[in-house]
Amino acid sequence: MGEILANATTILLFGIAYAMLLFIISVGLSITMGLMGFVNLAHGSFAMVGGYVTVTLVSGEGVHFLLALVIAFVVVALLGVILEKSLYRWIYRRPELDQVLFTIGIVFMSVAAVTFVWDNNPRNIPTPDLPGFLTGNLDLGFTQFPAYRAFMILAGGVIVAALFYGLERTRIGAQVRAAVDNRRMAESCGINTTMLFTLVFALGSGMAALGGGLGIQILGGLKPTFAFDFLVIFLIVVAVGGLGNIRGTFFAALLLGIIDYAGNYFLPSGGGFFIYGVTFIVLLLRPQGLFGKAG
Amino acid sequence: MADANMTPQPSPAVQQLLRRHRFRVVELLPWIAAIAVFYLFPGYRLLATQVLVLILFALSVDLIVGYAGIVTLGHTAYFGTGAYAAALLARPEWQETLWNVGAQPLVGIAAGTVAGALLGLISGWIILRTRELTLLMLTLALTFLLHELAKDIDGLTGTLITGGFDGINFTMNPILGIFEFDPIFYSTNYWYAFAVLVVGFLIVRTIVNSPFGATLVGIRENVRRMHAVGSPVQRRMLMVYVISCAIAGLAGAVWVQVQDNVTIAVYEFELAGAILIMVILGGTGRLYGAFIGVLVYMILENLTETVLGTDPPYWELVVGGALVLTVLFAPRGLLGIGEDVSTMLGRKRR
């Protein structure tokens, strides 16, 4: 009995670590889609670039991993602002299909750009280049748990708390919530939604980059097709959670992360079914997502 | 609009419908081009055959995206199911059990069409209750589920069925017992795909120009109004979805038949995404948009490397650039440019 409990806890912990990663990357996508009704399929490209920046800094320049993450966040957030101001703003009012085509085009181009700058070879952070406290194992008594995943849970927890605080307790957060609920009404109350959107877009892109950097160790490295390979899973998290809903995205990430992990653990031969099966069922029962607005 | 036909005096709306139904000379152009390609570019014939089949697939997508407003990222579910239906029927090991008709191409495409339609009926009945992103994700999840199933079914059942990731090779019998498939120069294969495309196109064209097609456009433009005029919206949507899935299944069947080989690539998300991109690129809701979209995309994807000659071949840059530029400068797709040019020329002539 004790062993079963220990096993279950281990699975849960791993699942949560993965879920945190899913949340960090997907949350920006969820908010941009909820706020502007803008379908940004290129979100994964920001995560990819963030990952590449992190790898380059850590294993090329010898920068500390945590500092590299911060730099990746800033660089990609800036990149997000530039793209948003120069390209994206032209297509906000265009039909969804145009947005799909446009942002997929950006993904294609980012794949080529990454190939050009960093070449085709898959990238990894060599274990010796990571700070020592992230490489070992934690002894939890009933099991050994990788320190990196523990750090992932911790970092995820901090970010979730910060986001909730920012959204629920600050003025900007209130403005974002108001704009998601009803943009026109928010605008007529004097909220500068254009400005707000740029801000949220930058934050979302930066978060994606952070996730990209953090995810290298968990998703097994980087390659130029990263933005395509993970596009679907990010979309799934957003749809299951409900558009523009941080709480929804968080619980969707938890649900999917844990189910994916447990599914692979208990039934390896059918592992791939679980995440899609659950998505299918959840969306049928709650088309607006777990926490989405009805109708 | 659906009942407009019954009035004795043709109203302007009916006249417009009739006018659209009539064939114009310019509509012959793509077909002449397709015939010309056969003779002008014999070295590209397999690629050209793939283009023809994908045009049919794109038409099925345009039917629901462009006419009924159902955006899907998972139409490979039906394409792939049609493909596997035809491929499994043609498996050499099973011919005896199948009364030796399984490898007949026409049997295969019939099976593919039916398989696509059946899956479309069942899945459409379930998922068409939802809209927009949710619907998009449901179609996507369905394709992924089928992809996993095709990949793992051999392992789960312990027998060789789909061949998993590697797929299966097979040989088709001659069409109608006369025309042999040609695995080097792909001439029979090309005409076969051409013939199926003609038939498929005529069906789709008839549908979109019929009152039924007009209802679909009505649903896309204003669902509430269609409800208000008493149109059975849900049933119409399901009907067009099933038709679209049947055509996708047909395309899938032809796809594997002309290539003697099936792999799980027929269920790939990349293909589902690419076909939607091709339709939007060409211009949705216009039929011929599918032609130009598929052609341009396939050329950019497959031939960039021979033109640029770089290593690695930056085909993604060219494809991506084309998509971005299209959205920025040709909001109605590539066909939209053609239409603008022809209107301009028309004005000058006047």
Added chain:
Amino acid sequence: MVTGRALALAGAAMIAATGMAEAREIKVGFVAPKSGGLAQLGDQLEKGARLYLKLHAKELGGNTIKLIVRDSKRPGGPIAKAAAAGLVARDKVEILTGVIFSPNAMSIAPIATAAKVPFVVMNAGTSWITKLSPNIARVSFTMWQAGFIMGEYAVKELGCKTAIAGYTNYPPGKDSANAFKRGFERAGGKVLELLPMGGPRTPPDFTPFYQRVKDKKPNCFYVFVPGGNHSAAASKSYVQMGLKQAGIRFIGPGDVTHELQLQSIGPAIAGTVVAIHYHSDLKNPTNKAYVKAFKAEYGPKAIPDFVSVGGYDGMAAIFHIIKSAKGGKITAKAAIDSLRGWKHNSPRGPIMVDPKTRDIVQNIYIARIVNDNGTLRHKTIKTITAVRDKCKELGIGRCK
């Protein structure tokens, strides 16, 4: 159709007629991934092939080879197939080669048969590929070679009584795991489970599977994953998940310690034992020359791995085809016949193409990963000579 074929034949005859008189250019079509997530493998393959071409160009007696490279992009069949069809019909290549992914090889096989073009497989390792066309010969490896031997070795020399075989769920992976199981159980061990660990395109997060293994406590954990990110993740997870501390031995074919990724795994992987047909630390003189030439050509950081050797030896086989073509004319049957029983001194040691199955016969090395002053290296601890494809020998499944 008939006229088309007749024309092609007439063309070939003309080429042959002129070829007898003077030296000519022979076109070789090379299909491999050059973009996408696994382009690195395509690059390595091409580097190997081009290196041989450069070093041995003079041996063709004035003839030259034009290598026409086509990108197969994704692992599925249609793109590779259209590329191969174009190479045959448009570029008029006389030999097809390359191919990293097994499904690509399978979709190209009917073209090789119908167009009567010899097809030299430089990498794709699913056992039964050679069965798909009489015009295929393979110079790389089959998954059964390393897997079976590792199975026997694990019981006899490493003292493992129980094992779990984890594999990436696609045909090479299944081949490898099944081969291991056969070898392991023939030597008296027991395989507790064949454990599929996701597909080749799913993100390589192996932790749930490793946790499962940890809870089942086998003596040995045999892992096959494709090279690249998968192999790095597979080895890293072994360290991270504490399987080492749990007393579970990590073994596999050479893919898990693929040299392109080996250094990034970290020193904790030292001690792992793998069965492999080539690693760049082999001591034979041909290999020393090969490694030197490879680094001279592509820079000191370039790594000559087993994929590059597949390309190198594949080109050697193509040279052999051209040299033994009578009157300079290359026909599929004569070409493949000339390769039957072909012996070659490769960087991986002596190799031969089996006269009956047209598949590779080669040495398999048992190697231990050692930490050589911060650089991880393979150290050969045992050599098993002249290993054939066990799948065909035993007549299993589609290999029958």
